[in-house]
Amino acid sequence: MNFEEYKLEQGSIMIAYSEKNLSVGVLKLMPGKELAKHNRPALESLFQLKGKCKMKVFEDDNSFIEVVLNEGESINISSLKFHIHSNPFDEESFTFWKATGDITEIIKDIRSGQKM
Numbered sequence: 791m792n793f794e795e796y797k798l799e800q801g802s803i804m805i806a807y808s809e810k811n812l813s814v815g816v817l818k819l820m821p822g823k824e825l826a827k828h829n830r831p832a833l834e835s836l837f838q839l840k841g842k843c844k845m846k847v848f849e850d851d852n853s854f855i856e857v858v859l860n861e862g863e864s865i866n867i868s869s870l871k872f873h874i875h876s877n878p879f880d881e882e883s884f885t886f887w888k889a890t891g892d893i894t895e896i897i898k899d900i901r902s903g904q905k906m
Contacts, residue, residue, distance in 0.1 A: 796903050800825060801882070808897045812890060817875060819843060819883040824876030830869065832891025837864040841883040848872040859885065 793815070794805045800823035805815040813832075816839065819825075827848070836845070838859035845865055848854045857865055867873050869891060877883040 794901070796900050798825075798903075799823075801877075803900060805897060805900065808894065810892050810894055812888070813893050813897055814886070814888045817883075817885045817887055819875060819877035819885070821877055821880050821882065824874055824878075827872055827874050829872045830867075830889055830891075830893055830896065832869055832889040832893050834867040834873075835864065835888045835890070836867070837886040837888075838862065839884040839886050841877070841881045842879050843883040843885055844876045844878055846874040846876065 796803050796805075801818040801820045803815060803817055805813070807814050817825075827846075836859065838861050840861060842861070843859050845857045845859060845867075846854050847857065847865075847867060848871065859865060875885065
């Protein structure tokens, strides 16, 4: 399997597979970095492969919960639920992600960025 890897200011995103109903890959976040607040039009399942990350998951009233994912832990984020992936820790974070639903437009936007 060939992974596509795209550089981000915060690390990189790897896409292993993507089609209309399923997309999977790995997010690498460098220490002290975080992604902007975002949501996805699909269920997003995250599994922490290496290191740790902190997830901030927002409710409709803009309150939020914070969850630290340690290696081997997972979280599911509902479709359209806003959240932030962050790595406030001292080592790189590698998080497997799976989107069950159509995120092809998001994947297209990622692919239009810089391929490593």
